[in-house]
Amino acid sequence: MTLSVKCLKIDTYGENIAYLSCACKIYKPEEFLGLNKVEVSGRHGKTILATLNVVEDEKILGCMELGLSIPAFRRLGLKEGGQVSITPATPPASLDHVRAKIYGEVLGARAIREIVDDIAAYRYSKMEIAAFLVSCASFMTVEEIFNLTVAMAKAGNILDWDHAYPLVVDKHCVGGLPGNRTSMVIVPIVAAYGLTIPKTSSRAITSPSGTADTMEVLAEVDLNLKKMKQVVHKHHGCLVWGGKVNLSPADDIMISVERPLGIDTPEQMVASIMSKKIAAGSSHLVIDIPVGPTAKVKTRKEAMRLRKLFEHIARRIDMVVDVVLTDGTAPVGFGIGPVLEARDVMDVLACREAGPKDLRERSLMLAGRILEFDAKLPGGEGYRTAKRILESGQALETMSGIIRDQGKAEKTHPGTKVFEVKAPKSGQVKTLDCGRLARIARAAGAPHFKGAGVDLLKKTGEKVKQGEPLYRIHAEIGSDFAFARAMAEENSGYKIR
Amino acid sequence: MTLSVKCLKIDTYGENIAYLSCACKIYKPEEFLGLNKVEVSGRHGKTILATLNVVEDEKILGCMELGLSIPAFRRLGLKEGGQVSITPATPPASLDHVRAKIYGEVLGARAIREIVDDIAAYRYSKMEIAAFLVSCASFMTVEEIFNLTVAMAKAGNILDWDHAYPLVVDKHCVGGLPGNRTSMVIVPIVAAYGLTIPKTSSRAITSPSGTADTMEVLAEVDLNLKKMKQVVHKHHGCLVWGGKVNLSPADDIMISVERPLGIDTPEQMVASIMSKKIAAGSSHLVIDIPVGPTAKVKTRKEAMRLRKLFEHIARRIDMVVDVVLTDGTAPVGFGIGPVLEARDVMDVLACREAGPKDLRERSLMLAGRILEFDAKLPGGEGYRTAKRILESGQALETMSGIIRDQGKAEKTHPGTKVFEVKAPKSGQVKTLDCGRLARIARAAGAPHFKGAGVDLLKKTGEKVKQGEPLYRIHAEIGSDFAFARAMAEENSGYKIR
Structure with missing residues (x-):
């Protein structure tokens, strides 16, 4: 009673999604309705938890297949065509600790460790991670912070620099x-x-x-x-x-x-x-x-x-x-x-x-x-x-x-599409808005296009004349260039007085 | 600069998902990386917020198309082939109130109303709804409960039975x-x-x-x-x-x-x-x-x-x-x-x-x-x-x-596959486990198969002889029948002493 696993080439930004055909001969999607997640078990003994979506198009997924999103497929680690079965997932037992925390209890080291291990193993949905983070946001004792820190560190690799380096x-x-x-x-x-x-x-x-x-x-x-x-x-x-x-x-997952x-x-x-x-x-x-x-x-x-x-x-x-x-x-x-x-x-x-x-x-x-x-x-x-x-x-x-x-990288250059943002009046640069300039640089294509960004020509305290350039926008493609330029024209991020 | 909208026949259980091709000629998926959601705007003036997934298979989605999950497509209300554009979504402004609540503030009527309206308009992801619910779970004043109640009611239809009915x-x-x-x-x-x-x-x-x-x-x-x-x-x-x-x-969404x-x-x-x-x-x-x-x-x-x-x-x-x-x-x-x-x-x-x-x-x-x-x-x-x-x-x-x-329904019958769960010993029925019996009935196919379920023959306090039937399991299809039967044999939900 198994399905063939298929990697549906959908990047879900880290979320495990399993896709089941509505015409599936083995499982009825209704069985899983209202459930949070399913457990996908491969013949090789590995399992992952995933959110279930139902596909109503045979061209996307056949009735004897189970589709997995790109990250889910990678995590299960089975080849295409490998046999899998699904069962309603038991929610991670550590969610009981999250509920206790929500209701105001202080968590001990072991409870925190169990939560963090489950998060690191992708057993929590984003909704469940949010519940944990919000319950921690209302209060945390120093002891809890300490236990959380240690549990997070232990959930992954810990580098050991031997005694060759007394100071790391x-x-x-x-x-x-x-x-x-x-x-x-x-x-x-x-x-x-x-x-x-x-x-x-x-x-x-x-x-x-x-x-x-x-x-x-x-x-x-x-x-x-x-x-x-x-x-x-x-x-x-x-x-x-x-x-x-x-x-x-677990830190990267929580940050997401x-x-x-x-x-x-x-x-x-x-x-x-x-x-x-x-x-x-x-x-x-x-x-x-x-x-x-x-x-x-x-x-x-x-x-x-x-x-x-x-x-x-x-x-x-x-x-x-x-x-x-x-x-x-x-x-x-x-x-x-x-x-x-x-x-x-x-x-x-x-x-x-x-x-x-x-x-x-x-x-x-x-x-x-x-x-x-x-x-x-x-x-x-x-x-x-x-x-x-x-x-x-x-x-x-x-x-x-x-x-x-x-390993030396290939040589790169600043983006060749260049626009100079000019001072609207003479005076002294009073403030630069970090957030605004970051957003303009991002609009220009950074970090995806390595050469894109903003090059500051005047900094806080400097005198400028009207029409003098304040900074240059560098972009590599036209749409980014137009977008960043329009943003800078709306609000350059500079205050001059 | 628009894409053709396409309903990807994927049922995401209520979540708005937008699918963009990795080869898209207009939008670079990287632009949206790390963002929570995108805003999809149709030519007809309607917009929805959706989580973005990236499709790396041309057979699923073309490079000039934007796919929408079944619920998202229905909510946008545009025909297939209609033109849409996408922009990074501004997170709902009411999330500021959620953050205030997380940090321990009491919310006023207006803040609660804004949150509930955004939830009812599907502007919150499940993660964001979880954040709101958890922040409320740690404490709520009676005034907040009152305001939440009223805001939830006002976010939908309110039935008016006129004065024809003084008592409703x-x-x-x-x-x-x-x-x-x-x-x-x-x-x-x-x-x-x-x-x-x-x-x-x-x-x-x-x-x-x-x-x-x-x-x-x-x-x-x-x-x-x-x-x-x-x-x-x-x-x-x-x-x-x-x-x-x-x-x-909003209530249905929050319950989910x-x-x-x-x-x-x-x-x-x-x-x-x-x-x-x-x-x-x-x-x-x-x-x-x-x-x-x-x-x-x-x-x-x-x-x-x-x-x-x-x-x-x-x-x-x-x-x-x-x-x-x-x-x-x-x-x-x-x-x-x-x-x-x-x-x-x-x-x-x-x-x-x-x-x-x-x-x-x-x-x-x-x-x-x-x-x-x-x-x-x-x-x-x-x-x-x-x-x-x-x-x-x-x-x-x-x-x-x-x-x-x-409108009278067609006549239906109890499921024809029947299994009798028998008393393992003589005695008196002491307790029935509501949760266990409900799960067995569900395993048998209820409510999807109307005739499936459990029919109790003995209730609390009744005397039973060993081998006498305690209840009957009714199912309509074989796999459900086997599953429910196995569950009942493991633990019938009856205690006899």
Whole structure:
């Protein structure tokens, strides 16, 4: 009593969907009506949970077939034509804990672990993940945050850097500032100094570029664990995409629900970041919290609360953290978008005059804080040491080595469709709207088109004359170009007075 | 710059899904990545929000087409080949209120109204509905429950029975007891007495039958508003399916999320039921709360809390309610499943000896409580009056009239595949497990196959001899039959001592 599995080539953005024909000879779709999910079991002994859709078109699906969406097919891991059976899915037992949390109970370590394991195994629907996140958003004890952090880390790989590296350092920015690519300057400085910094980064979800997208302009970033370790062994550092090495996988799944819902509590942010850092094997961590009206963290008060939470959890997991509150009022560097940002980074590393001063200074300051984790370095020497490494060319040399060994990328250029946004009047640039400029860069095609984005020509405090260009929009295709241009003409994101 | 709309014949159980080809010439799927939803706009000026899936198979979807799932296609209301455009959807503005509620604020009438209207207009994904429901589950003020109730009622049709009917009465059971079809006995009694009782009922979602499913064995139930009013004008009552007349549509959508999540707070239950009753135009209402260990409401304490909430809200909306706590320890009547239940109902109405006593007594008691809403009837006369109407044959006559004018159904029979579940030992029937028997009836094919279900031969307190039949399973097809039989053999749901 089985069906042949077929990969229906539908990308459901991560959701497991199973498709059953309404004319199915074995199962009646009505049996599954009103149920949340079905369990699909392959002959090879693996099962997945999926939401059921019913197909009423024989051309799409035959009556002896079970269709699976692309992610579901991949997760089941069976070949096309393999035999599967379906049964009504028992909801994950850990949903009882979610309901307890909804009704106001405090969850223990084991309950949290069960929930996180089920989420990481794709046993929760987005609706169920939302229920868990919202129940946590109303209150969470520090103990719960700690347990959530550890459970998330343990649900995936935990990197082990052996005892070859007594100090495994890392940095993390809570985000929200376009162009803030300090990691790409910090990693080569810190690695050149000799501390181990195996940096994993994310790709953009709603921003114009993530560090992984920008690094990809220069080098391969989809490294597996083995290759990543080789690079780190050789250079003390790397700059890779974290998705491939399966660090805290439940975090990525939870973020895919948090983001559209727009819930982003300090508790969840801390658990999310710290779980990734445990998984990355970090022992020492600098956290950059940019504070500004258009950044993610708007006020110093918010930032201080976040800092305390980070410190609380760090102490529990025996990690050394240094939380730095930075200026988050404007984009960092000139470029916003992968190619433009990569250019800025290389200008800074090569100490070219054209390089953006703010990116250089932020990077030196943060790198200095990381270097001071080294007991051998006297307090206050970090910044100067970082500067010396940068100016000596050692950082550039290390970066070149990392790029070469991760795998050099093909050369790319800024998008050739260019539009200059001009100052509507003379005066001084008062503010830049980070969110607006990010959206314009995204409309121009970033990060999908590497060369697309926004290149800032004037920054906060600079004097401008009427008609002088404020920034350039780069795009690679016409529709993006027109769209980004129209957005900039409606509201450039610049305030001049 | 438009695409041709195509109905992809995929039933997504209510979710709006839009399918875009990965080779689309106009839109790049990447543009929409990470977004929650897209807005699909038809040339005819109507728009819907939908979740985007990407199709990588030209045989399913062409590069100049936009596919829509069956419910999405119906809601957009455009013909196949009609021109549509898509844009990233702005999340509903009312999600800000949901976030405020998550962070612990009390919502005002207007905020709740905006949320409910967006839900009723299918602007919320299931994930977003879950977020709202969970945020309400942690706490709700009585004022919020009141506002939610009113907003839900106003989001759909509100029936107006004019001043022809000074008293519009109704009854509602909070559910959980298989076979509890009192409405079908009460409506003809109350209507024969002369009070107006325009009863709308639901179909089963996870139970073996809803009142609408059972009534459908006897008569048409998918009446539109006009036809429903004709029946009520003529007979003072009707028994129709509520889905067709669009009463409190947000409620149905919210239930489709509550149920799989298994969250069912008293607050939401009260808002759900009372919103339907406002919409149905009821002025007086009897609420039946069965209390028992395997019913929905397990303890008298829970039931009392629910009763208080009903009374609170009723006072605010100026509706007269009488909340009755009843025995919820066992199924009511003999049959569980549409045809078997309809047989019980008709036996009671025709005063046949075979009719189940418990269904008759419950119905008379509840009908009596409703009749006492009539100021002309002296207190304490309700039950006796109801009994007189039943025994005089007036109730049966009214039921016949209602069936005739709703449209008589074709005759159906209990499923012909029959299995008798026998007593494993002699003794007395101590308990019947409502949930287990309901699941066995459902496994047998109810409510999809009208004749499927369970027919109880022994009830609580009766003496049985070893090998005597406890109940019969009726099924219409072989696979259901085998499945239900296996379930009953594993655990019959009977306890004998």
